[in-house]
Amino acid sequence: MSRQITNILLVGVGGQGILLASEILSEAAMLAGFDVKKSEIHGMSQRGGSVVSHVRYGTEVFSPIVPEGEGDILFGFELMETCRSLPLIKPGGTVVANDLQISPPSVLMGQETYPADLVFRIQDHFPDFLLVDGQKVARDAGNVRAANTVLLGAVSRRLDIAEEFWMKALEKMVPAKAVDVNKKVFKVGRGL
Amino acid sequence: MREILSGNEAIARGAFEAGCRVACAYPGTPSTEILENITRYPEIDASWAPNEKVALEVSIGASFGGGRALCTMKHVGVNVAADPLFTLSYTGVNGGLVLVVADDPEMHSSQNEQDSRNYARFAKVPLLEPSDSQECKEFTRLAFEISEQYDTPVMLRSCTRVSHGKSIVELGERVTNLPQPMLTKNPAKLVMLPGNARVRHPLVEERMVRLAENGSTMAINRAELRDTSIGIITSGVSYQYVREVMPEASTLKLGMVHPLPHAMIREFAARVDRLYVVEELDPFIEDQVRAMGIAVTGKEIISLCGELTPGRLRTAFGLPQPIGLAPVKMPGRPPNMCPGCPHRGVFFALNQLKAYVTGDIGCYTLGFMPPLSAMDTCVCMGASIGMATGVTKVVSAEEKKKVVAVIGDSTFLHTGINGLMDMVYNNSPATVIILDNRITAMTGRQDNPASGFTLMNNSSHTIDFPMLCTALGVKHIRVINPLDLEETKRVIAEEMQRPETSVIITDKPCVLIKREDIFQKGPLYAVDVDICTGCRACLKIGCPAIEWRPAGDGSRKGRAFIDPQLCTGCDVCRQLCTFDAIGSTP
Ligand SMILES: Cc1ncc(C[n+]2csc(CCOP(=O)(O)OP(=O)(O)O)c2C)c(N)n1
Numbered sequence: 001m002s003r004q005i006t007n008i009l010l011v012g013v014g015g016q017g018i019l020l021a022s023e024i025l026s027e028a029a030m031l032a033g034f035d036v037k038k039s040e041i042h043g044m045s046q047r048g049g050s051v052v053s054h055v056r057y058g059t060e061v062f063s064p065i066v067p068e069g070e071g072d073i074l075f076g077f078e079l080m081e082t083c084r085s086l087p088l089i090k091p092g093g094t095v096v097a098n099d100l101q102i103s104p105p106s107v108l109m110g111q112e113t114y115p116a117d118l119v120f121r122i123q124d125h126f127p128d129f130l131l132v133d134g135q136k137v138a139r140d141a142g143n144v145r146a147a148n149t150v151l152l153g154a155v156s157r158r159l160d161i162a163e164e165f166w167m168k169a170l171e172k173m174v175p176a177k178a179v180d181v182n183k184k185v186f187k188v189g190r191g192l
Numbered sequence: 193m194r195e196i197l198s199g200n201e202a203i204a205r206g207a208f209e210a211g212c213r214v215a216c217a218y219p220g221t222p223s224t225e226i227l228e229n230i231t232r233y234p235e236i237d238a239s240w241a242p243n244e245k246v247a248l249e250v251s252i253g254a255s256f257g258g259g260r261a262l263c264t265m266k267h268v269g270v271n272v273a274a275d276p277l278f279t280l281s282y283t284g285v286n287g288g289l290v291l292v293v294a295d296d297p298e299m300h301s302s303q304n305e306q307d308s309r310n311y312a313r314f315a316k317v318p319l320l321e322p323s324d325s326q327e328c329k330e331f332t333r334l335a336f337e338i339s340e341q342y343d344t345p346v347m348l349r350s351c352t353r354v355s356h357g358k359s360i361v362e363l364g365e366r367v368t369n370l371p372q373p374m375l376t377k378n379p380a381k382l383v384m385l386p387g388n389a390r391v392r393h394p395l396v397e398e399r400m401v402r403l404a405e406n407g408s409t410m411a412i413n414r415a416e417l418r419d420t421s422i423g424i425i426t427s428g429v430s431y432q433y434v435r436e437v438m439p440e441a442s443t444l445k446l447g448m449v450h451p452l453p454h455a456m457i458r459e460f461a462a463r464v465d466r467l468y469v470v471e472e473l474d475p476f477i478e479d480q481v482r483a484m485g486i487a488v489t490g491k492e493i494i495s496l497c498g499e500l501t502p503g504r505l506r507t508a509f510g511l512p513q514p515i516g517l518a519p520v521k522m523p524g525r526p527p528n529m530c531p532g533c534p535h536r537g538v539f540f541a542l543n544q545l546k547a548y549v550t551g552d553i554g555c556y557t558l559g560f561m562p563p564l565s566a567m568d569t570c571v572c573m574g575a576s577i578g579m580a581t582g583v584t585k586v587v588s589a590e591e592k593k594k595v596v597a598v599i600g601d602s603t604f605l606h607t608g609i610n611g612l613m614d615m616v617y618n619n620s621p622a623t624v625i626i627l628d629n630r631i632t633a634m635t636g637r638q639d640n641p642a643s644g645f646t647l648m649n650n651s652s653h654t655i656d657f658p659m660l661c662t663a664l665g666v667k668h669i670r671v672i673n674p675l676d677l678e679e680t681k682r683v684i685a686e687e688m689q690r691p692e693t694s695v696i697i698t699d700k701p702c703v704l705i706k707r708e709d710i711f712q713k714g715p716l717y718a719v720d721v722d723i724c725t726g727c728r729a730c731l732k733i734g735c736p737a738i739e740w741r742p743a744g745d746g747s748r749k750g751r752a753f754i755d756p757q758l759c760t761g762c763d764v765c766r767q768l769c770t771f772d773a774i775g776s777t778p
Contacts, residue, residue: 049528063435069515084519090516106523109731110731125517
């Protein structure tokens with residue numbers, strides 16, 4: 001009995017729009033005919049804490065959280081949070097990360113420094129690593145606020161969900177007036 | 193139609209489809225979104241109550257009036273609502289009544305991880321436990337039916353992973369053939385005086401026996417026989433982890449966890465070589481199975497603490513674990529009060545005044561964290577006030593002056609009023625600070641009786657805190673602007689000295705309130721780098737908008753910087769700068 005499941009972890013900082021991205025991803029997977037489950041912790045994390053959202057899709061999904069060490073794709077919205085979640089990813093897994101640093105309180109107050117070698121650390125362990133300057137690509141493509149959609153596009157190319165389902169999911173989940181720009185930016189990301 | 197719904201959305205949908213008429217709750221993670229989603233269905237009268245006890249009592253009234261009623265809360269909410277619950281078990285219902293309880297194993301956002309299943313047993317009410325969103329919807333509908341069929345309230349127990357997890361749900365229609373609610377008198381059943389209650393109690397016991405018997409044929413309890421060398425009794429989200437990690441094992445999946453279907457358990461146990469129970473928290477099922485004389489393994493291998501995960505289950509059963517990268521140490525990222533939060537200045541002042549702060553639950557509990565570090569206790573909602581009274585009863589006259597209770601507006605209205613009544617009645621010298629930010633912020637900005645709006649966003653009476661405190665007999669009431677540090681510190685210091693009960697009320701709204709005219713951003717502030725001496729005074733309030741930028745020459749020198757994206761213009765940091773290096777920008 002083989003259950004083909006794709007395990008994706010979306011990680012970052014509360015307030016970065018991670019939940020919306022994981023919702024679009026889940027919707028696209030359902031439209032493509034897969035069973036889908038997703039899980040994350042709300043609550044305290046909204047006050048600027050770490051956020052981890054789990055999305056799993058395939059023929060039949062049981063656990064709503066990705067089993068430890070079985071993540072196929074790590075989708076990081078912030079560098080330190082991306083590194084924090086590397087242990088959840090399987091060896092040889094894929095990392096798509098936003099090139100963005102958000103300082104936690106101890107760094108803001110000058111008690112600790114933001115780790116310097118994060119990109120190398122990811123590269124050393126995960127050869128399949130794409131680092132995207134989401135803000136820059138989004139700005140160049142027309143809307144700096146659509147950085148998450150750029151990254152989602154980049155992740156989408158690594159998943160077996162056809163483009164039409166992504167477009168439908170965007171139409172459903174993104175506010176009407178932002179749909180066009182998000183579709184455009186998504187396609188740019190999908191080309192990365 | 194199929195939709196991806198969270199467990200909470202699915203429970204709301206289930207209540208709608210079941211023809212539910214009234215839904216009432218007090219917010220609490222992870223249950224809050226059930227009522228927020230019920231507002232989509234105009235057929236249901238939905239409201240926030242000031243606390244869980246009132247929420248359940250409103251629901252009981254609706255049920256006695258003949259309508260189906262839903263009441264939702266987090267696990268600790270049942271402690272507050274336990275009084276009506278235990279006697280509701282005796283009266284039974286008229287319209288179906290479902291009490292949804294969302295547990296929080298692992299304490300993602302809670303002060304304890306009590307296991308609500310024990311309440312079902314204690315109060316003698318049936319409890320259903322869904323394991324995904326589809327079941328959340330179906331079990332909610334079924335719970336209403338069981339409630340009416342067996343004349344009992346029914347508990348539906350969720351947990352963080354089920355309530356906040358999302359999965360695909362097939363939607364259905366709302367039932368329409370329910371009887372029209374109307375007043376019917378039945379005092380022998382509904383007036384629980386000893387004479388009547390003595391008649392009701394045996395009926396409760398009979399009902400539980402009948403439910404246990406019938407449980408063996410209920411479709412939501414099902415034996416799935418696969419490899420019979422291992423048999424696992426499980427329920428809720430634990431079932432999903434078992435299927436994930438041990439897909440070949442036989443399972444007895446229980447949808448109704450209380451009362452247990454004894455015959456079915458015996459039969460399943462007889463068919464498997466080795467019997468296990470996989471459940472989070474307490475050995476609720478396990479102890480009862482063992483009491484039936486059946487050999488079973490459970491808490492010997494699975495922790496009493498925290499939630500299960502696929503990895504933890506693998507460890508419990510000695511299964512191979514995929515090896516991920518070892519974690520490396522990095523700066524943590526704890527939650528923090530928002531930039532401009534009106535709570536910050538109060539804790540800064542309390543820290544400077546070296547107060548002993550009996551704290552309470554809400555965003556302001558973060559005042560415990562450095563650098564504010566100004567909270568000394570936090571037990572449960574409303575506890576701050578009674579505890580302040582208690583502390584002053586035992587410490588020296590000098591130390592009494594240090595004792596300050598800090599409580600949010602929603603928490604004060606939840607269970608703080610009685611504590612204040614007691615303070616005045618018994619002449620406590622402690623000081624109470626009510627942090628009135630006009631919203632229940634911690635759980636995601638729900639309205640409350642002091643916010644001026646209802647759950648349905650209709651405007652409503654706004655509680656006047658000074659008037660309420662006056663009515664309770666408080667003689668010394670001060671209203672302050674918590675963004676004015678000098679005023680805040682001075683007034684708190686004065687009231688701490690006073691040997692009588694006093695109340696200080698802060699008067700600035702939460703920065704996250706979206707409603708117009710309540711919170712307004714001020715001008716942006718910036719640091720003049722030519723004047724900044726790098727003294728770090730402004731860092732003492734722990735505002736996420738202020739960043740320390742090292743000089744980069746290896747020394748401890750540096751400058752402060754204010755992130756214009758995050759600054760709300762609250763002005764507090766400017767008041768801390770003795771060099772006038774911080775100012776508003778045009
Ligand atoms: C009995 C109980 N019910 C609900 C909760 C969840 N809860 C924690 S704090 C809080 C309300 C906080 O609101 P408020 O006192 O106004 O403070 P704020 O967060 O706005 O600062 C709630 C509902 C709880 N911990 N215990």
